[in-house]
Amino acid sequence: MLSRPRKLSHYLGASCFAVMSLVVSLPTTATSQVTAFKQAVAEAAARDSDLAAYYRQNGYQPIWTGMDDIDLKRRQALLDALADADDHGLPAARYDLDDLMTQLSAAKTPRDVGLLEVELSKTFLQYAKDVQSGMFKPSSLDSGIVRSAPVRDRQQTLAAFELSKPAQYVRDLPPSSPEYTRLMKEKLRLERLIADGGWGPRVSAKKLEPGDSGKAVVGLRNRLHTMGYLGRSASRSFDTDIQKAVQAFQLDHGLEADGVAGQGTITEINKSAEDRLKSVIVAMERERWLNLPEGKGARHVLVNLADFHARIVDHDIVTFKTRSVVGKNQSDRRSPEFSDTLEHMVINPTWNVPRSIATKEYLPMLKRNPNAVGYLRLIDSRGQVVNRGNVDFTQYSARTFPFDIKQPPGNRNALGLVKFMFPNKHNIYLHDTPAKSLFARESRAYSHGCIRLHQPFDFAYALLAVQQDNPKQFFQSKLKTGRETQVDLDTEIPVHIIYRTAFTNAKGPVQFRRDVYGRDAKIWKAMANEGVALRSVQG
Structure with missing residues (x-):
């Protein structure tokens, strides 16, 4: 257990002169000294293509170590942020403030200052990326975290910082969401x-x-x-x-x-x-992964897998909440984490049985009894319903099974009476279910990966309320036909499937x-x- 780290005032007590007066190391009257500085910058930046391109574009001019007051303010803003890195659950040692302060004190020659210039930029970019978008590529930690953290362009970050008020720019790097705060x-x-x-x-x-x-x-x-x-x-x-x-x-x-x-x-x-505390620190990293430039969406759907609930959020206020059933804790069933866009709902849906379920679960049953799961239809490559009596299922393996399996609309349909679609390569969506008893359980990880909703009709009404004067009547009129009906949303809604063991209200x-x-x-x-x-x- 660590105590709170020393703040920048600790360092400045010994090194304030170095921070304030570094500029004396860069005389502007000697061309050779300026050239030595630029050569050092070019040399140090060459190991990083983004830095090399940035300094090449600006003519190898300093943004941290120059003679202007703005350079001091940039240094100060960065050093203040590094001293407070622990506040964000970031590893202070990753930015090595002690070493930076030592370099600030020891920089005597134009070459020293040039090397320091690039080191400050590298450290700034590392900190900016970590506090803004997270320390890690999410999928590298778990294959079920399939979202991509919104990493910003490094050259643009430096360019924007150069034109900014430094302290304000650095303060604005972390997520501004109420959840993060x-x-x-x-x-x-x-x-x-x-x-x-x-x-x-x-x-x-x-x-x-x-x-x-x-x-x-x-x-x-x-x-x-x-x-x-x-x-x-x-x-x-x-x-x-x-x-x-x-x-x-x-x-x-x-x-x-x-x-x-x-x-x-x-x-x-x-x-x-x-x-x-570990859960909270992890949740902060996860919130950085969701720090999208456009935000989560003024209205969005939030599904917290660890909480077994789905919510509709309007302007940071939860306006609808329902229990959910999520993927079973097995390698091929855990629900993935990602963001997408809800485009439409399907009332009275047909269930197109995923091939993995068809071959792993239903094919063995059909081999034992061709009349098993009679409520399911077998469809051949021409789209025709197959007469089971004419099929020898024992001749097929999971690889050679030639049929699609579908379940027509109805009360027994595995998807219930409505599904909510945000088309994605993971084949995950929200839907109703005839298995209502599972919602009474404390832990609700039972599905094949999709998200089942306890109150799907109310969820549909809430979505339709912004485009229908009487959303319940509209929905029920489509439901009563018994026919599969697609209803498009006038405005598509971001969907964020997340996993938080710590979250706030x-x-x-x-x-x-x-x-x-x-x-x-x-x-x-x-x-x-x-x-x-x-x-x-x-x-």
Whole structure:
């Protein structure tokens, strides 16, 4: 556990003169010295094609180490940002502020200054990329994270910075979303909590419920109090106040809010502040991956796989929310994370069975009994329905199976009565389902990868409300025909399928969820390997 790092004032106490007076190392009267500076810049930048192109375009002029006041302001803005890198859950050692300050102090010759000039640009670009778009290429950490982080053009970043007010430009690099701001606030709160000792002893029990008493209940009471869910109490029994506190905790952690501290609830209560801090830091990295230049969209659909919910968000306010079922935690079923655009819905959809399901699940059944799954239709290459009685299914393998399988519209259709399409290469979409019982479960990872919605009709009404005077009547009129009907959205809506074990609401405590796919554990491991460390902060 690290304490809060030293701020820039620590460095400036010893090196302020170097930061302020570096310009004396660049006399403008000696052509040879200017040439030596430019040669050093060209030499150092040559190892980086973007830097080489940038400095070649600007005639190898300094933007950090020149004689103008703006150069000082740029240096100051960068050094301030590096000193605060830990605030964003970034590895301060990655930018080596100590080494930069040493170079600032030691730069004596035009060549030294030229090399320093390029080093400052490299460090700036690394920091700008990390804090704006994230440290990693998402898919390199887990194959299910198929989104691309919105990395900005490095030459354009330098050019824009050169023309900007430096301090303001650097302050604007991190995501400006309310979610990122609230996550940073929670990070600081947890760091202060850790400095004060965390939430105290773990609860030693497998299950506690109303009417229980004894040391374990006292331990539960004390931990709920330090977590902020319970006022001061001397009770040694599991009373109504403790039950209400347990329910509140359960609601904030995606658990069934029955007021009973079962094994799952106690496991979550016993999670340390350090564990929660890891989730928050990972969530900040994930939010940087979503830091799109155009934003998430004034209206967008947000599906949090770890939370098992889908939401419609309008101007950062959740205007609709429904439970969801997501992909089962198996290698070929986990729902991927990506962003796309919702274009239309299909009422009374036909289910075109994915080939993987057709060959892995249905073909073995058909080999045993050609009349199995009679509600499904076999379609040949000409688009004709196949008479099963004329087919010997035993002759086919998963590779040679020549038919498509379809399920016509109806109440038994696997997609239910409506699906919501954002065409993508992953073949993922949102849809209704006849299997309603799964929505009552606490953990809802059961599908083949697509997202099932608990209230698909209400979801459809909410989407149609902006283009239909009576969206419910319009939808129901199409539904009653029993025919497959495509309804286009007048305005396409961004869809973001995300995975957050820590996320915020506009009001109330930060929400935490289980790492159902183990993806956040992988991200934290990668961040820790890069030098991200938990720290404590004195209040």
